[in-house]
Amino acid sequence: MDKPPFSDLVAQHGPAVYRVCRALLGAVDAEDAWAETFLSALRAYPDLPVDANTEAWLVRIAQRKAIDIGRARTRRPVPISSIPDRPSSYQTSVRAEREEVWTAIAALPPRQRQAVAYHHLGGRPYAEVAELIGGTADAARRAAADGIATLRKRLIPEPGKETP
Amino acid sequence: MIENDRALAELAVSDATLARLHQRLEQSAEHAGVLDVAVRTIESPLGQLLLAATPRGLIRVAYQREDHDAVLQALASKVSPRILSAPRRLDDAARQLDEYFAGRRRGFALAVDLELAAGFRRTVLSYLTRIPYGRTESYADVARDAWRPAAVRAVGSACATNPLPVVVPCHRVVRSDGSLGGYLGGLDAKRTLLALEGAAAA
Numbered sequence: 077m078d079k080p081p082f083s084d085l086v087a088q089h090g091p092a093v094y095r096v097c098r099a100l101l102g103a104v105d106a107e108d109a110w111a112e113t114f115l116s117a118l119r120a121y122p123d124l125p126v127d128a129n130t131e132a133w134l135v136r137i138a139q140r141k142a143i144d145i146g147r148a149r150t151r152r153p154v155p156i157s158s159i160p161d162r163p164s165s166y167q168t169s170v171r172a173e174r175e176e177v178w179t180a181i182a183a184l185p186p187r188q189r190q191a192v193a194y195h196h197l198g199g200r201p202y203a204e205v206a207e208l209i210g211g212t213a214d215a216a217r218r219a220a221a222d223g224i225a226t227l228r229k230r231l232i233p234e235p236g237k238e239t240p
Numbered sequence: 241m242i243e244n245d246r247a248l249a250e251l252a253v254s255d256a257t258l259a260r261l262h263q264r265l266e267q268s269a270e271h272a273g274v275l276d277v278a279v280r281t282i283e284s285p286l287g288q289l290l291l292a293a294t295p296r297g298l299i300r301v302a303y304q305r306e307d308h309d310a311v312l313q314a315l316a317s318k319v320s321p322r323i324l325s326a327p328r329r330l331d332d333a334a335r336q337l338d339e340y341f342a343g344r345r346r347g348f349a350l351a352v353d354l355e356l357a358a359g360f361r362r363t364v365l366s367y368l369t370r371i372p373y374g375r376t377e378s379y380a381d382v383a384r385d386a387w388r389p390a391a392v393r394a395v396g397s398a399c400a401t402n403p404l405p406v407v408v409p410c411h412r413v414v415r416s417d418g419s420l421g422g423y424l425g426g427l428d429a430k431r432t433l434l435a436l437e438g439a440a441a442a
Binding site: 080081082084095119174177197 | 251252253258261262265269272274275312313315317320321
């Protein structure tokens with residue numbers, strides 16, 4: 077088996093890695109983390125074993141970059157809202173909904189946010205999430221489930237009530 | 241919105257965001273010296289062409305019928321897997337090819353990387369670049385020029401495996417009887433190129 081061109085990895089995993097970075101860091105720092113992740117990955121790619129799980133590898137690099145960037149930014153408040161893409165009239169409601177989801181994710185307690193980021197946004201199984209955030213796979217599963225429950229409460233209006 | 245877990249995994253990342261991120265990666269990879277192979281595609285009268293360049297120069301021009309995915313995989317295996325779509329490194333090649341197809345250019349002033357051709361095949365390619373625009377030579381002529389008059393078949397296979405068609409003009413090599421011979425881009429492509437150059441082609 078031959079190693080695929082790096083461009084395949086960017087196409088296949090670029091969006092998932094961005095979602096993970098975005099959930100961990102907010103919109104502005106997410107772009108730094110994404111770019112640094114893929115640059116590091118490109119540099120190291122020739123040495124990666126050919127049978128390695130490339131998405132797991134990229135998410136691990138992204139975690140390290142997110143931690144570095146988070147540390148460098150500790151004096152600044154965590155950006156929970158985002159700077160929107162260039163304003164456009166199309167799909168504004170879709171975009172607004174999306175922003176609402178990101179804001180709700182940013183407001184989760186760190187462990188829940190990380191578990192949701194790695195499992196639900198990055199597609200990593202709970203065993204790997206546990207390696208990334210510490211603890212057992214079951215604990216990772218619970219943290220993710222708690223996170224999702226909180227997001228549901230925030231984002232889905234209860235029947236009979238107006239959306240806040 | 242969060243009716244099920246899939247909704248989160250499908251949180252769309254806008255094309256504009258992905259394009260911006262990719263551009264940033266291209267620039268930092270080039271700057272860091274880890275962009276071993278830059279690729280892009282261009283439209284041409286012969287269909288979409290894939291262009292690839294190492295820091296040394298243009299290393300590959302590929303017709304669609306060669307299967308661009310297969311060509312990228314071959315570049316990853318033979319040159320380096322550090323491949324990114326990075327149009328800027330290929331701006332010059334793209335512009336010169338556009339001018340050539342528009343009939344405004346008769347020769348290419350491009351650095352080329354012949355790493356994909358070895359031995360006698362590489363020698364043949366360097367002889368091919370001496371055939372002037374609008375002229376043709378036979379496989380036997382080229383073999384004689386390369387001081388291997390008996391190597392007519394080897395000249396044929398060098399042309400058939402030319403990694404830089406159009407830029408290294410293997411389309412200007414035809415059979416001694418004037419018929420077209422073969423072409424890795426298909427005979428229609430060869431005919432189109434020779435007609436573009438105003439060469440008398442059979």
